[in-house]
Amino acid sequence: MSKIIVRGGKKLAGRVRIHGAKNAVLPIIAASILGSEGVSVIHDAPPLDDVLVINKVLESLGIEIEYKNETVRVNAQRIHTYEASHDLVRKMRASFLVMGPLLTRMGQARISLPGGCAIGTRPIDQHLKGFEAMGAEIELGQGYIEARVKGRLKGAKIYLDVASVGATENIMMAAALAEGTTLIENAAKEPEIVDLANYLNAMGAKIRGAGTGLIRIDGVEQLSGAAHTVIPDRIEAGTYMIAAAITRSDLFIEGAIADHLRPVISKMQEMGVQVLEDENGLRVYADRPLRAVDVKTLPYPGFPTDMQSQMMALLLVADGTSLVTETVFENRFMHVEQFTNMNAQIKVEGRTAVISGGNRLRGAKVCATDLRAGAALILAALVADGDTEISGLHHIDRGYVEITEKLARLGADIQRVSHEIVELDDEEQGASLPIFAVQPSMA
Numbered sequence: 001m002s003k004i005i006v007r008g009g010k011k012l013a014g015r016v017r018i019h020g021a022k023n024a025v026l027p028i029i030a031a032s033i034l035g036s037e038g039v040s041v042i043h044d045a046p047p048l049d050d051v052l053v054i055n056k057v058l059e060s061l062g063i064e065i066e067y068k069n070e071t072v073r074v075n076a077q078r079i080h081t082y083e084a085s086h087d088l089v090r091k092m093r094a095s096f097l098v099m100g101p102l103l104t105r106m107g108q109a110r111i112s113l114p115g116g117c118a119i120g121t122r123p124i125d126q127h128l129k130g131f132e133a134m135g136a137e138i139e140l141g142q143g144y145i146e147a148r149v150k151g152r153l154k155g156a157k158i159y160l161d162v163a164s165v166g167a168t169e170n171i172m173m174a175a176a177l178a179e180g181t182t183l184i185e186n187a188a189k190e191p192e193i194v195d196l197a198n199y200l201n202a203m204g205a206k207i208r209g210a211g212t213g214l215i216r217i218d219g220v221e222q223l224s225g226a227a228h229t230v231i232p233d234r235i236e237a238g239t240y241m242i243a244a245a246i247t248r249s250d251l252f253i254e255g256a257i258a259d260h261l262r263p264v265i266s267k268m269q270e271m272g273v274q275v276l277e278d279e280n281g282l283r284v285y286a287d288r289p290l291r292a293v294d295v296k297t298l299p300y301p302g303f304p305t306d307m308q309s310q311m312m313a314l315l316l317v318a319d320g321t322s323l324v325t326e327t328v329f330e331n332r333f334m335h336v337e338q339f340t341n342m343n344a345q346i347k348v349e350g351r352t353a354v355i356s357g358g359n360r361l362r363g364a365k366v367c368a369t370d371l372r373a374g375a376a377l378i379l380a381a382l383v384a385d386g387d388t389e390i391s392g393l394h395h396i397d398r399g400y401v402e403i404t405e406k407l408a409r410l411g412a413d414i415q416r417v418s419h420e421i422v423e424l425d426d427e428e429q430g431a432s433l434p435i436f437a438v439q440p441s442m443a
């Protein structure tokens with residue numbers, strides 16, 4: 001078992017490079033399934049566990065994948081099966097994004113029910129409603145979903161009951177090879193949807209309106225592999241913006257796109273954080289006391305749910321009482337209990353957390369209960385008194401490239417240690433003792 005140990009109290013300084021967006025690259029790799037000619041070359045694919053999983057899902061379908069130097073090459077000319085391996089799909093919710101591409105390309109897809117962070121029930125009814133509207137027959141088996149269509153999917157008008165990111169992406173990919181025109185109404189507007197549409201259009205698709213609530217897809221008969229560079233990760237960028245503010249430091253967040261971060265920038269400015277926009281990124285510094293603010297998560301362009309826990313960490317050090325309301329996922333306050341272990345004062349009332357800022361945070365043993373909760377605990381630990389030990393790192397590894405090394409390079413006192421069993425010989429003790437070994441830093 002690995003842990004991150006942070007000794008709080010250090011100022012940070014310097015530049016941090018933002019990697020490609022996890023939530024953009026996963027659907028883009030899934031969309032590569034659609035390319036029946038040529039090869040796709042996807043640049044700025046971040047080295048994350050989730051990227052390795054989606055690559056393996058494609059490999060298990062018989063697709064050729066090569067992943068080197070943050071570039072994924074996908075040759076999907078031949079596909080051997082329409083069934084995605086259960087072991088891989090259960091590891092990551094985004095694996096379900098292969099359903100739309102497989103169904104439209106092969107006429108059939110069989111996928112296990114997806115896993116993912118335990119932040120809510122996360123149904124897939126809107127994805128299935130879209131496929132059915134396009135003529136697919138859906139069968140729900142024990143632990144899997146099978147979809148079939150005779151001939152090609154047919155374009156349809158699909159109104160999403162919730163502006164789901166995944167459903168918009170899955171339906172957009174399925175519709176790209178459907179016969180006729182598909183309209184997605186109440187579509188999600190996230191930048192990752194736009195990135196996916198740009199990639200699909202580079203493959204030969206005809207998609208307009210991505211980034212608005214109405215997306216029009218004119219189906220084509222064939223798509224080919226294409227080159228694409230993934231957008232920078234707005235959630236990773238937002239996390240480092242908060243690292244700058246919470247430690248009262250001055251950081252340059254290289255590659256951050258201000259337009260993708262409007263709600264985060266404006267909330268931080270409302271708190272008194274300085275954010276300066278530059279064509280190469282954002283400079284963020286905090287040189288005055290921080291004010292409490294209220295935050296409500298919403299679909300884009302609202303405040304992102306994936307930044308809620310990190311923002312809560314920042315509100316813990318602000319003067320006054322803040323309200324954080326989570327409207328996207330019904331179970332995304334698991335970090336509250338962990339923050340409380342660090343001496344934070346938070347009360348949860350339904351979907352709202354009431355945060356009494358200004359309590360001195362104390363180092364503690366805490367656990368990352370999901371990906372962003374893990375990042376938020378690291379942020380709080382940067383300013384806590386004493387040492388904080390964070391476990392549950394498999395969550396953090398899904399979405400942050402070298403977070404320990406990046407923060408250490410900026411000046412944080414942070415290290416990752418792995419728990420190993422070391423055999424001592426008879427003379428020493430005659431027993432196995434666990435020790436913590438510091439992993440070699442990439443810094």
Ligand SMILES: CC(=O)N[C@H]1[C@@H](OP(=O)(O)OP(=O)(O)OC[C@H]2O[C@@H](n3ccc(=O)[nH]c3=O)[C@H](O)[C@@H]2O)O[C@H](CO)[C@@H](O)[C@@H]1O
Pocket residue numbers: 022023024026093094120121122123124125126127128162163164165166167188299305306328329330
């Ligand atoms: C890999 C990826 O891109 N993950 C992101 C994606 O997840 P994901 O695509 O799973 O999130 P959705 O936008 O689909 O979910 C939003 C809300 O819609 C509900 N819903 C969704 C689908 C459906 O068929 N029925 C339904 O009711 C969900 O339960 C949730 O309450 O968007 C979320 C919301 O910005 C982010 O937190 C995740 O980081």
Ligand SMILES: C=C(OP(=O)(O)O)C(=O)O
Pocket residue numbers: 023093094116117119306371372399
């Ligand atoms: C919830 C997240 O990811 P996923 O949808 O892959 O679980 C996230 O990126 O914060």
